[in-house]
Amino acid sequence: MKKLDFEELKHNPEIKPLQVLDEDGKVVNPDLMPDLSDEELVELFKQMVWSRVLGDRTMKLCRQGRLGFFAPTAGEEASQMGSNFAMSKDDFLLGGYRDVPQLVKHGLPMWKGFLWSKGHVNGNKYPEELNAVPPQIIIGAQYAQTAGVALGLKKKGAKNVAYTYTGDGGTSQGDFYEGVNFASAFKAPALFFVQNNLYAISVPRKAQTAAPTLAQKAVASGIPGLQVDGMDALAVYSVAKQARDWITAGNGPVLIETLCYRYGPHTTAGDVPRRYRSEDEEEVWLKKDPLIRMRKFLESKGLWDEDQEKACVEAANKEVDDAMQEVESQPTQTVTELMQNEYVVTPPAIQKELDAYQAKEAK
Numbered sequence: 001m002k003k004l005d006f007e008e009l010k011h012n013p014e015i016k017p018l019q020v021l022d023e024d025g026k027v028v029n030p031d032l033m034p035d036l037s038d039e040e041l042v043e044l045f046k047q048m049v050w051s052r053v054l055g056d057r058t059m060k061l062c063r064q065g066r067l068g069f070f071a072p073t074a075g076e077e078a079s080q081m082g083s084n085f086a087m088s089k090d091d092f093l094l095g096g097y098r099d100v101p102q103l104v105k106h107g108l109p110m111w112k113g114f115l116w117s118k119g120h121v122n123g124n125k126y127p128e129e130l131n132a133v134p135p136q137i138i139i140g141a142q143y144a145q146t147a148g149v150a151l152g153l154k155k156k157g158a159k160n161v162a163y164t165y166t167g168d169g170g171t172s173q174g175d176f177y178e179g180v181n182f183a184s185a186f187k188a189p190a191l192f193f194v195q196n197n198l199y200a201i202s203v204p205r206k207a208q209t210a211a212p213t214l215a216q217k218a219v220a221s222g223i224p225g226l227q228v229d230g231m232d233a234l235a236v237y238s239v240a241k242q243a244r245d246w247i248t249a250g251n252g253p254v255l256i257e258t259l260c261y262r263y264g265p266h267t268t269a270g271d272v273p274r275r276y277r278s279e280d281e282e283e284v285w286l287k288k289d290p291l292i293r294m295r296k297f298l299e300s301k302g303l304w305d306e307d308q309e310k311a312c313v314e315a316a317n318k319e320v321d322d323a324m325q326e327v328e329s330q331p332t333q334t335v336t337e338l339m340q341n342e343y344v345v346t347p348p349a350i351q352k353e354l355d356a357y358q359a360k361e362a363k
Contacts, residue, residue: 001031001032001033001034001035001238001242002031002032003242004226004239004242004243004246006224006242006243006246006251006254007224007251009224009225009226010218010219010222010223010224011219015212015213015215015216015225015226015227015257016227017227017228017229017259018032018226018227018228018229018235018238018239019032019228019229019232019235020032020033020034020229020232020234020235020238021232021233021234021235021293021294021297022293023287023288023292023293024293024296025292025293025294025295025296025297025298025299025300026296026297026300027297029235032234032235032238032239033234033238034234034237034238034241036234036237038301038303041298041301041303042298042303042304042308044081044082044085044233044237044294045233045291045294045295045298045304046312047077047081047084047085047105048077048078048081048233048290048291048294049291049309049312049313049316050101050312050315050316050319051073051077051080051081051101052074052077052291053313053316053317053320054073054100054101054104054110054316054320055072055073055074055101055264056074057316057317057320058070058114058117058320059072059264059268061114061320061324062117062268063268066324066328067114067117067118068117068118068119068268069097069117069119069267069268069269070100070117070267070268071097071098071100071266071267071268072098072262072263072264072265072266072267072268073098073100073101073262074262074263074264075197075231075260075261075262075263075264075285075289075290076098076195076197076230076260076261076262076290077101077233077290077291078230078231078232078233078236078258078260078290078294079193079195079230079231079236079258079260079290080099080101080102080165080195081101081102081105081233082232082233082234082235082236082237082240083102083163083165083193083236083237083240083256083258084101084102084105084106085233085237085240086237086240086241086244087106087161087163087240087244088160088244089106089107089131090131090158090159090160091131091160091161091162091163091244092131092132092149092150092153092160092161092162092163093106093131093132093133093162093163093164094132094133094136094142094145094146094149094162094163094164095132095135095136095142095164095165096135096136096137096139096142096164096165096166096167096170097135097136097137097267098135098165098167098195099135099165100113100116100117100135102165103132103135106130106131106132107127107129107130107131107132108126108127108130108132109127109323109326110319110320110322110323111322111323111324111326111327112125112126113323114323114324114327115327115330116134116135118327119333120330120333121333121337121338121341122330122333131160133145138175139166139167139169139170139173140166140170140171140172140173140174140175140176140179141173141175142164142165142166142175142179143164143166143170143173143175143176143178143179143180143192144175144178144179144182145164145179146162146163146164146179146183146190146192147162147178147179147180147182147183147186147188147190148182149162149190150162150183150188150189150190150253151182151183151186151188153188153189154186154187154188154189158189159248160189160248161189161190161191161244161247161248162188162189162190162191163190163191163192163193163244164190164191164192164193165193165194165195166192166193166194166195167194167195167196167197167200168194168195168196168197168198168199168200168205168208168214169199169200169201169203169208170194170200171194171208171209171214171217172200172208172209176217177217177220177221179192180192180217180218180221180223180253180255181220181221183223183252183253184221184222184223184252184253187250187251187252187253188252188253189247189248189252189253190247190253191240191243191244191247191253191254191256192218192253192254192255192256193240193256193257193258194214194215194255194256194257194258195230195258195260196214196230196257196258196259196260197260197261197262198261198277199262199266199276199277201266201270201271202266202270202271202275202276204276204277213225213227213257214227214257215227215255215256215257217255218254218255223252223253223254223255224243224246224254224255225254225255225256225257226239226243226254226255226256226257227256227257227258227259228256228257228258228259229258229259230258230259230260230290231259231260231261231288231289231290231293232290232293233290233294234294234297236258239256240256243256260290261285261288263282263285263286295309334357334361335357335361336354336357336358336361339353339354339357340354
């Protein structure tokens with residue numbers, strides 16, 4: 001695997017997307033091929049299949065009224081699983097609301113992620129050993145938080161990183177630049193991912209910024225910025241792994257833009273995608289499906305077949321079923337519990353409402 005020159009990337013605004021596999025699963029850039037064993041390649045693809053099943057099942061559960069808010073992830077499996085696969089359990093994950101799959105693979109019990117979707121307070125109570133925080137709803141805010149966590153890691157002398165994700169819309173927020181610039185100024189070990197899926201809800205990326213790439217926004221902060229084919233799991237993993245190694249060597253943060261596409265709506269509360277993007281555009285990106293190219297690559301190496309995929313899908317569905325069984329066995333959160341969790345000192349007007357609800361619930 002050829003090493004990337006991160007020092008040069010700190011001053012290079014002419015950024016081109018990096019790729020290992022083309023749409024047919026053929027290796028087009030052997031220099032960037034990551035050093036993964038056959039077992040690791042298979043495990044990475046299993047996680048991608050798992051993520052697709054999780055996304056499909058979660059959408060159905062939301063439509064059934066059994067879950068609440070959810071941000072679809074179909075189409076972003078290579079970006080999410082490929083990047084997360086390069087991280088260590090000791091690294092600190094600060095995701096956005098589309099990053100539940102990474103949280104689960106980082107160690108969050110799936111049922112906790114589902115409880116979070118339902119707005120239940122226990123969905124925010126994480127295992128003590130899990131280096132992560134609940135998904136951030138405020139667009140871009142996780143970038144500022146990541147800078148702070150990364151600085152804390154540096155002060156502790158830790159050899160791990162804080163990593164985070166936002167979408168293309170997140171780069172239009174003030175927190176995006178503030179987080180990147182702060183981490184850069186202190187050479188804090190932060191790895192920033194921008195999952196550019198072309199739309200911030202329904203606003204196209206071209207309407208958000210005139211910058212040719214989002215990766216080059218790193219240049220203003222003096223850190224390396226890279227753009228990678230986000231539908232190519234091997235390219236994403238390779239770039240993320242090398243970036244992590246560079247960061248843990250004490251060189252400061254890195255920004256990686258992954259070019260990908262979400263096949264579903266922005267969220268379960270979002271508009272129908274066909275209202276703001278064309279069928280022709282969707283067809284182009286469906287041919288770039290990250291599962292198709294990775295599957296073809298593994299099949300060409302004799303590492304994957306239909307039976308393996310069937311078993312993988314069945315296992316993922318069972319995991320979802322077990323998680324939902326745990327979720328639906330949890331005590332229902334009451335209105336008074338919700339209100340009590342909102343404040344350390346309850347304001348008088350809210351206390352009046354709280355008293356009324358408690359009296360009603362006591363009957």
